Amino acid sequence: MHLLASINPLYTLSGLAVGVLVGLTGVGGGSLMTPLLVLLFGVHPTTAVGTDLLYAAATKTVGTAVHGYKRTVQWNIVARLAAGSVPTTIITLLILSRAKETAAVNAVITTALGWALLVTAVAILFRKAIVAFFQSRTDELSPRAATGFTILLGVILGVLVALTSVGAGALGMTVLLVLYPKMDVAKLVGSDIAHAVPLTLLAGIGHWMMGSVNWMLLVSLLTGSIPGIIVGSLLAARTPDGILRPVLAGTLALVGGKLLT
Numbered sequence: 001m002h003l004l005a006s007i008n009p010l011y012t013l014s015g016l017a018v019g020v021l022v023g024l025t026g027v028g029g030g031s032l033m034t035p036l037l038v039l040l041f042g043v044h045p046t047t048a049v050g051t052d053l054l055y056a057a058a059t060k061t062v063g064t065a066v067h068g069y070k071r072t073v074q075w076n077i078v079a080r081l082a083a084g085s086v087p088t089t090i091i092t093l094l095i096l097s098r099a100k101e102t103a104a105v106n107a108v109i110t111t112a113l114g115w116a117l118l119v120t121a122v123a124i125l126f127r128k129a130i131v132a133f134f135q136s137r138t139d140e141l142s143p144r145a146a147t148g149f150t151i152l153l154g155v156i157l158g159v160l161v162a163l164t165s166v167g168a169g170a171l172g173m174t175v176l177l178v179l180y181p182k183m184d185v186a187k188l189v190g191s192d193i194a195h196a197v198p199l200t201l202l203a204g205i206g207h208w209m210m211g212s213v214n215w216m217l218l219v220s221l222l223t224g225s226i227p228g229i230i231v232g233s234l235l236a237a238r239t240p241d242g243i244l245r246p247v248l249a250g251t252l253a254l255v256g257g258k259l260l261t
Contacts, residue, residue: 008220011041015055015224022059022225023232024244030056030165030200031120033221034113035255043217045109046096050207051214052165055221057201059229060193067190074183074191077176080147081195084154085161089199092162093206109163110259116166117256123174125249134178146179153179154195162203168196 018032030052037048067073099105123130141149153175160167169192176188207213 007223008216011217011220012224014040015221016228017224018221019059019225019228019230020232020235021248023229024235030161030167031117031169031252034165035117035252035259037217038110038113039255039258043214044212045106045113046207046210046212047214047217049109049113049163049165050204050210050212051218051221053161053200053204053207054213054218055225056165056168057197057204058222059225060196060200062226062229063193064190064197067186067193070186070190072184072186072190073194074187075194077150077180077188077191078195080150081154081157081172081191082198084151084156085158085195085199086154086202088155088158089162089203089206092159093203093210096162097206097210112160113164113166114256114259116160116164116171117252117259120166120170121249121253121256123170124245124252127170127174127177130174131177131181135181141179149179150176157199161199162206165200165203168192168199172196 014033014036018036021032033055034048034052037043037052038045043051064073096105153172157167157172160171172192172195173188176192177185180188204213
C-alpha cells in the first residue's frame with residue numbers, strides 16, 4: 001500500500017506517453033524518457049539515467065520473452081554484442097563511480113546524452129538510406145568480419161548506454177541491418193531487444209550501487225509504460241510510419257540540441 005500511495009500521477013502519465021511511442025515506433029524508451037526526466041521534471045541526470053536503465057531492463061524483458069517464444073532471437077548475435085558491451089559497461093561504470101566532482105560527471109552525462117539523441121535522430125530519420133548505402137558495400141562481408149564489427153558495436157553501445165541509457169534501440173538496429181543484410185528483420189529486432197536486457201540491467205545495477213536510482217520514480221514510470229506499450233503496439237499497424245518517424249526524429253534532435261546549449 002505504501003508503494004502504491006507513493007506513485008506520482010505525472011510520472012505515470014509520462015510513462016504512458018513514452019510507452020505508447022515505443023510501441024508505435026519501436027525506438028527504445030531511453031532516448032525519450034531520460035531527456036524528459038531531465039528537462040521537464042528537473043531530475044538529476046545521473047538519477048534519470050540510472051532509473052531509466054532499470055525501467056528499460058524491465059520493459060525489454062517482456063519484449064524478449066515474446067521474441068523468444070516466437071523464436072525471433074539470434075542468440076549468437078546477442079552473445080557477440082554482449083562480448084563487447086559487458087566489459088565496456090563495467091569500465092564506464094567504474095570510471096563514473098570514481099569521479100569525485102559531481103558537476104563534472106553531470107556535464108559529461110548531459111553532453112553525451114545530447115549527442116546520443118542527435119545521432120539517434122539521424123538514425124531514425126535516415127535509416128533506410130543509411131542501410132541501403134552500406135548494404136551495397138557489405139554484401140561480401142565475411143562471417144568473421146561481421147562478428148568483429150558486431151563485437152565493436154557492443155563496445156560502443158556499452159559506453160553509450162552506461163553514460164546516457166540511449167543507444168541500444170535505434171542505433172543498434174541500424175548497424176545490425178547493415179551487418180546482416182540477408183537476415184530476417186524480425187530476428188534482428190528480437191536480438192537487439194534481447195541484448196538490451198542484460199546491458200541495461202548491468203548498467204542499471206551499477207547506477208543503483210552508486211545511489212543514482214529513484215525507486216518510487218521507477219515504479220511510477222512502469223505503472224504507465226506497460227499499458228502504454230501494449231496500446232502503442234496495437235495501434236502501430238494503423239499509424240503511418242512516414243508521419244511518426246520524422247516527428248520523433250525532430251523531437252529528439254530538438255531535445256539533443258537543447259541539452260548541448
